[in-house]
Amino acid sequence: MLNPISLAFxxxxxxxxxxxxxxxxxxxxxxxxxxxxxxxxxxxxDILEVGVPHNTPVADGGQIQTSAYRAIKNGIxxxxxxxxxxxxxxxKNSKPVIFMGYYNMIFQYGENNFLKKxxxxxxxxxxxxxxxxxxxxxxxxxxxxxxxxxxxxxxxxTSNKRLKSITKDSHDMIYYISMLSTTGGxxxxxxxxxxxxxxxxxxxxPKKNCVIGFGITEKTISNFKNTDGLVVGSQICKxxxxxxxxxxxxxxxxxxxxxxxxxKIS
Amino acid sequence: xxxxxxxxxxxQGDRLGFWGxxxxxxxxxxxxxxxxxxxxxxxxxxxxxxxxxxxRDKYFKNWIGTPTRFIKxxxxxxxxxxxxxxxxxxxxxxxxAHKIYNATVHCLLAKRSGKKVIIGDTGxxxxxxxxxxxxxxxxxxxxxxxxxxxxxxxxxxxxxxKKNGADVVPVYSxxxxxxxxxxxxxxxxxxxxxxxxxxxxxxxxxxxxxxICGWSTSQISRELKVQLINEFGEVPKKLKLYNCVGGGxxxxxxxxxxMDYDKKQVEFIGVEAGGPTKSKRHAAPLTYxxxxxxxxxxxxxxxxxxxxxxxxxxxxxxxLDYPGISPLHCFLKDTKRARYTxxxxxxxxxxxxxxxxxxxxxxxxxPSHAFFVALKESKRFSKDTIVIINSCGDAYKDRGIxxxxxxxxYVKSN
Ligand SMILES: Cc1ncc(COP(=O)(O)O)c(C=O)c1O
Numbered sequence: 001m002l003n004p005i006s007l008a009f010x011x012x013x014x015x016x017x018x019x020x021x022x023x024x025x026x027x028x029x030x031x032x033x034x035x036x037x038x039x040x041x042x043x044x045x046d047i048l049e050v051g052v053p054h055n056t057p058v059a060d061g062g063q064i065q066t067s068a069y070r071a072i073k074n075g076i077x078x079x080x081x082x083x084x085x086x087x088x089x090x091x092k093n094s095k096p097v098i099f100m101g102y103y104n105m106i107f108q109y110g111e112n113n114f115l116k117k118x119x120x121x122x123x124x125x126x127x128x129x130x131x132x133x134x135x136x137x138x139x140x141x142x143x144x145x146x147x148x149x150x151x152x153x154x155x156x157x158t159s160n161k162r163l164k165s166i167t168k169d170s171h172d173m174i175y176y177i178s179m180l181s182t183t184g185g186x187x188x189x190x191x192x193x194x195x196x197x198x199x200x201x202x203x204x205x206p207k208k209n210c211v212i213g214f215g216i217t218e219k220t221i222s223n224f225k226n227t228d229g230l231v232v233g234s235q236i237c238k239x240x241x242x243x244x245x246x247x248x249x250x251x252x253x254x255x256x257x258x259x260x261x262x263x264k265i266s
Numbered sequence: 267x268x269x270x271x272x273x274x275x276x277x278q279g280d281r282l283g284f285w286g287x288x289x290x291x292x293x294x295x296x297x298x299x300x301x302x303x304x305x306x307x308x309x310x311x312x313x314x315x316x317x318x319x320x321x322r323d324k325y326f327k328n329w330i331g332t333p334t335r336f337i338k339x340x341x342x343x344x345x346x347x348x349x350x351x352x353x354x355x356x357x358x359x360x361x362x363a364h365k366i367y368n369a370t371v372h373c374l375l376a377k378r379s380g381k382k383v384i385i386g387d388t389g390x391x392x393x394x395x396x397x398x399x400x401x402x403x404x405x406x407x408x409x410x411x412x413x414x415x416x417x418x419x420x421x422x423x424x425x426x427x428k429k430n431g432a433d434v435v436p437v438y439s440x441x442x443x444x445x446x447x448x449x450x451x452x453x454x455x456x457x458x459x460x461x462x463x464x465x466x467x468x469x470x471x472x473x474x475x476x477x478i479c480g481w482s483t484s485q486i487s488r489e490l491k492v493q494l495i496n497e498f499g500e501v502p503k504k505l506k507l508y509n510c511v512g513g514g515x516x517x518x519x520x521x522x523x524x525m526d527y528d529k530k531q532v533e534f535i536g537v538e539a540g541g542p543t544k545s546k547r548h549a550a551p552l553t554y555x556x557x558x559x560x561x562x563x564x565x566x567x568x569x570x571x572x573x574x575x576x577x578x579x580x581x582x583x584x585x586l587d588y589p590g591i592s593p594l595h596c597f598l599k600d601t602k603r604a605r606y607t608x609x610x611x612x613x614x615x616x617x618x619x620x621x622x623x624x625x626x627x628x629x630x631x632x633p634s635h636a637f638f639v640a641l642k643e644s645k646r647f648s649k650d651t652i653v654i655i656n657s658c659g660d661a662y663k664d665r666g667i668x669x670x671x672x673x674x675x676y677v678k679s680n
Contacts, residue, residue: 055576056440056445056561056576058294058449058453059297060453061453069440072575078573102574103293104559104570104574105573107560108570130293130294131293132294133296135282153295153296154296155295155296156297157297157299157300158296158300159300180297180457180458180459182453
């Protein structure tokens with residue numbers, strides 16, 4: 001049986017489009033609201049990345065930092081985040097969930113405890129920004145044993161040799177970082193170049209679903225229709241910030257935005 | 267966990283960069299793996315290259331001005347009435363603090379690798395000031411990340427950076443201090459690592475930065491060993507080396523040459539920042555038993571909550587105001603080679619008053635922490651005990667704070 005993440009890619013492929021992955025921060029701007037956002041956007045997105053906010057994020061740009069600090073300020077705790085996922089997974093329209101965060105949060109929870117809790121709450125995959133290969137070898141094996149996808153990251157600086165080793169150790173999904181940037185940077189590399197790197201990865205590892213993230217927005221997304229999947233994060237976080245400062249409802253605005261994103265790749 | 271003899275501590279990490287199997291490492295985004303590996307290859311080669319060592323020593327001697335003085339503090343010795351009190355006046359170094367050694371080495375490395383820009387973090391402003399000086403000297407563009415709170419409280423150093431042509435980028439996130447400056451600097455490197463070199467201002471960060479910094483500041487103890495032998499004919503039988511500990515670069519450099527001596531002969535005492543007496547926030551993870559966590563790419567003892575969020579710290583000394591600590595010091599603590607304790611804001615100020623009253627020496631607020639503990643403990647020691655405090659920074663940068671806390675008379679002579 002295919003795991004839910006692979007299944008989501010398969011469904012998107014049937015419709016001849018990339019899977020749409022969204023990133024929102026758990027607890028932004030409140031526990032309740034972030035759950036509502038997940039429920040709403042799962043009408044349009046295929047896989048939901050849930051950001052685990054951390055207060056010293058070394059790879060996140062301004063928009064995601066703002067979301068993360070807002071969530072932490074509102075008192076979000078690791079156990080609340082698990083609960084948000086559990087509640088979301090009970091809703092009728094739920095989609096696969098991938099946690100994205102920093103290793104210290106897992107380390108403090110205890111790797112085994114963390115994975116147990118992931119399984120119980122319905123988390124399907126993990127992206128750990130600061131646990132690269134080969135440091136992640138043991139932990140990614142543990143994830144596999146628990147039927148949780150450990151998603152390896154690749155970047156433009158990844159050498160060919162590394163690329164081969166990393167894809168070999170990866171599970172069903174890999175994540176290509178489009179450019180040298182923190183999250184939220186403007187796309188500073190041409191789509192052609194990004195796709196060339198993407199195709200290189202697909203050639204080495206044709207069976208794995210490869211998504212592209214960083215710099216993907218309403219403006220740029222339609223350049224990447226011939227891929228397995230696309231991640232939009234900072235633009236959504238920015239929309240939450242914008243809605244809050246305009247006293248509008250972030251749930252409605254974000255849902256509209258994700259709907260539009262989906263249309264652009266359908 | 268064991269400290270090995272005959273191998274430099276910076277080279278005692280395992281294949282993945284962990285000291286004692288658990289401190290340090292490389293918890294970095296994939297994008298940084300390549301530039302870090304490049305830097306590792308370059309440094310491992312150059313640190314054994316005679317020409318490179320010669321080049322380093324040339325700049326250390328002619329530009330930084332080595333050796334810095336090793337002086338007896340006669341009046342303090344008399345006043346305290348116990349051990350002999352000495353100081354290694356590292357603030358003699360060009361720029362006024364030990365941060366110049368690491369900055370110079372990073373610029374030499376950046377030059378050789380063809381980078382045109384170098385970036386760095388700073389708390390007290392010394393790491394930034396020194397990097398801006400070295401960058402100017404070696405023709406590199408320079409960008410310094412500094413917490414907005416620190417920009418306010420360390421103005422003399424900010425002015426110096428700007429005068430040297432550096433771009434000072436204020437960081438407004440979190441506590442607006444060193445911890446946030448380091449994060450922002452690392453983020454900038456993630457986005458620009460193809461053209462830009464990064465210097466981390468202390469023995470913290472991914473393992474290679476810990477090693478380069480420790481290697482650079484070890485100049486301090488290399489000099490001191492020679493000076494001790496000149497003065498006493500040998501390394502004294504009872505020697506105690508006191509140093510403040512923020513990230514841990516000055517203390518590590520002050521101790522490195524003496525690592526293999528029995529601690530009964532050469533004892534290392536690290537003094538962390540305890541913060542205001544009334545505050546629960548401190549910057550002393552080793553003294554107050556913080557748990558191991560990951561901060562800025564390395565596993566270390568770090569102030570954090572149960573979830574793993576890094577906690578804000580509070581200290582009068584911007585240079586010590588950091589929730590984590592070098593993996594090297596975690597290793598020295600757990601192998602029991604060094605002993606760690608803390609001094610409060612008030613105690614550091616008191617020590618500054620005493621030192622400036624009795625001696626023609628003006629340690630900045632960071633080394634004033636070490637002076638407090640050294641003076642307190644020296645009373646109990648025998649007369650043949652040699653106590654040395656690393657006076658690793660000059661108080662000029664602290665004028666504003668000293669005037670506000672102690673009144674004008676303490677800054678007049680500046
Ligand atoms: C004068 C001085 N001493 C000490 C420190 C603390 O850093 P470290 O422990 O790396 O020496 C600083 C840092 O800015 C400093 O400026």
